[in-house]
Amino acid sequence: MSQQTIFYLWDCLQYLINGITQGSLYALVALGYTMVYGIIRLVNFAHGEFLMIGAMCGFYAIRANQPMGVAIILAMLSSGIIAIIVERVVYRPIRKSGRIPALITAIGTSLFFQYFGQLTFGADPKTIPPFMVEKIYTFGEITISNLQIGILLITLFVLFFLWWLTHFTKMGKAMRATSYNLPAAELMGINTNQIISFTFFLGAAIAGLGGMLMGYTMSVEPLMGMNLGTKAFVSAVVGGIGIIPGAALGGYILGIAENMVAGLYKSSYRDGVSFFILILILLIKPSGLLGKNTKEKV
Amino acid sequence: MSTESKTETILELKNIHTSYGEINAIKDVSLQIYKGEIVTLLGSNGAGKTTILHTISGLLHPKKGEILFNNKAIEKLAAHKITGLGLAQSPEGRQVFANLSIKENLEMGAYLRKDKQQINNDFDFVYSLFPKLKERSSQLAQTLSGGEQQMLAIARAYMSRPKLLLLDEPSLGIAPILVGSIFRAIKEINSQGMSILLVEQNAYLALNISNRAYVLKNGEIALQGLSSELLSNPEIKKAYLGH
Numbered sequence: 001m002s003q004q005t006i007f008y009l010w011d012c013l014q015y016l017i018n019g020i021t022q023g024s025l026y027a028l029v030a031l032g033y034t035m036v037y038g039i040i041r042l043v044n045f046a047h048g049e050f051l052m053i054g055a056m057c058g059f060y061a062i063r064a065n066q067p068m069g070v071a072i073i074l075a076m077l078s079s080g081i082i083a084i085i086v087e088r089v090v091y092r093p094i095r096k097s098g099r100i101p102a103l104i105t106a107i108g109t110s111l112f113f114q115y116f117g118q119l120t121f122g123a124d125p126k127t128i129p130p131f132m133v134e135k136i137y138t139f140g141e142i143t144i145s146n147l148q149i150g151i152l153l154i155t156l157f158v159l160f161f162l163w164w165l166t167h168f169t170k171m172g173k174a175m176r177a178t179s180y181n182l183p184a185a186e187l188m189g190i191n192t193n194q195i196i197s198f199t200f201f202l203g204a205a206i207a208g209l210g211g212m213l214m215g216y217t218m219s220v221e222p223l224m225g226m227n228l229g230t231k232a233f234v235s236a237v238v239g240g241i242g243i244i245p246g247a248a249l250g251g252y253i254l255g256i257a258e259n260m261v262a263g264l265y266k267s268s269y270r271d272g273v274s275f276f277i278l279i280l281i282l283l284i285k286p287s288g289l290l291g292k293n294t295k296e297k298v
Numbered sequence: 299m300s301t302e303s304k305t306e307t308i309l310e311l312k313n314i315h316t317s318y319g320e321i322n323a324i325k326d327v328s329l330q331i332y333k334g335e336i337v338t339l340l341g342s343n344g345a346g347k348t349t350i351l352h353t354i355s356g357l358l359h360p361k362k363g364e365i366l367f368n369n370k371a372i373e374k375l376a377a378h379k380i381t382g383l384g385l386a387q388s389p390e391g392r393q394v395f396a397n398l399s400i401k402e403n404l405e406m407g408a409y410l411r412k413d414k415q416q417i418n419n420d421f422d423f424v425y426s427l428f429p430k431l432k433e434r435s436s437q438l439a440q441t442l443s444g445g446e447q448q449m450l451a452i453a454r455a456y457m458s459r460p461k462l463l464l465l466d467e468p469s470l471g472i473a474p475i476l477v478g479s480i481f482r483a484i485k486e487i488n489s490q491g492m493s494i495l496l497v498e499q500n501a502y503l504a505l506n507i508s509n510r511a512y513v514l515k516n517g518e519i520a521l522q523g524l525s526s527e528l529l530s531n532p533e534i535k536k537a538y539l540g541h
Contacts, residue, residue, distance in 0.1 A: 170409070177395045177406050183357050184393040189381035189410040189458060 023255025028210030032203025038242035048229025049113035054079030054208025079208030117222025128215025240288025314363035341514030396440035407457030445476035501538035
């Protein structure tokens with residue numbers, strides 16, 4: 001192998017590692033997107049804004065000299081609580097009005113929080129420090145930081161937690177039942193409004209966590225939710241919207257593809273590639289990579 | 299079928315009006331179910347049978363009228379609250395949670411209960427009633443045949459230990475060989491003292507296992523009486539029994 005090929009392979013490996021980090025962050029945001037869709041079939045365009053509110057609260061907590069752990073918990077709580085309020089006040093009253101009115105309401109909610117954010121927090125970008133002291137390890141030609149490892153481990157932990165929750169707790173099983181058939185879940189005595197509130201809370205809190213973890217790579221600003229929300233939406237659709245592991249898979253595919261394309265080809269194609277993947281999936285397998293078309297049995 | 303158990307009313311509908319979108323409206327429906335009874339609700343497609351069951355369960359709310367369950371007005375309560383009072387429904391088309399295992403479906407039936415020991419006994423009971431469910435308890439409900447899904451839907455509703463069980467079309471679209479075992483199970487559940495309101499297309503089977511019946515036409519009660527009498531009623535024979 002020529003020297004050049006070897007460097008090329010090292011580069012690929014580096015982009016892969018960076019892509020996995022990026023993918024973890026997309027996955028954290030996409031999880032809430034997919035959970036909310038799964039339970040009430042709503043594409044919640046305001047999901048990225050829930051993250052923004054959380055990251056802002058985290059930023060102010062750090063500025064008030066709170067430790068990072070406290071800031072992360074505050075960010076998760078504020079994202080989650082905003083999500084509960086929005087569901088209760090905005091989405092619940094129109095839940096039975098059909099999907100298009102709900103979609104438009106979600107877009108409106110997203111815009112509302114973008115402008116609310118600019119008015120309240122100011123349009124200037126804010127910086128969150130890394131969530132732990134950065135250490136960089138070098139292996140041959142590649143570098144990897146403890147932050148990257150931390151992000152991956154936290155994401156895997158969140159995925160494991162969600163799997164445990166949905167398969168081994170009563171609440172989680174009720175979430176799956178409600179997402180499959182809401183009226184039937186009501187007939188079981190499940191308070192489906194409570195389950196929906198909890199799902200919004202959980203999804204948004206995970207997004208808030210993602211916002212705090214990625215804060216050091218990108219600045220926190222009122223419009224940050226727009227781009228992230230779009231990426232999370234694409235991740236969720238690529239993996240199969242409504243399916244929890246699908247959102248993670250989609251997030252990783254997007255993160256890795258973006259970094260590969262940006263590194264090996266042109267960084268200006270970074271955002272383009274996610275939509276290319278989206279279009280490809282919609283053409284080949286519209287239900288998403290892990291989605292399946294179920295039919296009723298007779 | 300004892301007559302002395304008919305003294306206490308478990309469910310009473312008083313002049314209920316419900317509309318379901320614009321169609322399937324029910325008008326001025328009154329009916330009663332006494333403790334321990336099986337009552338059949340007959341009617342052609344679109345007569346409003348499912349609308350009545352959904353109105354009782356709280357998935358729909360009546361425009362007018364009153365529903366008393368154990369002498370408590372329930373017509374304004376949310377569906378999950380009504381289930382909590384001891385009224386369960388096995389809905390039309392089974393509606394099992396296909397993405398949950400059979401065991402998890404049954405656990406959802408027992409969602410509001412805390413009595414672990416008694417829940418385990420009830421698991422044993424429904425598994426003895428429908429041994430197929432026990433064999434496949436860890437499989438997803440979507441792997442079951444239509445008839446097995448019907449068994450699961452009935453067992454799931456039973457798991458809440460209701461005082462009154464609503465069954466919507468338990469024989470619809472399932473293999474004839476399974477229909478018999480489902481009706482035997484209904485009879486057995488009833489023999490434990492559970493009252494049952496049965497909506498059924500198979501009028502012959504339904505009238506044979508029930509005490510009384512109501513016939514619904516265009517959303518109104520057209521006829522009511524003892525099942526044994528309705529079986530020999532010429533009008534019923536012509537419309538529902540095919541001879």
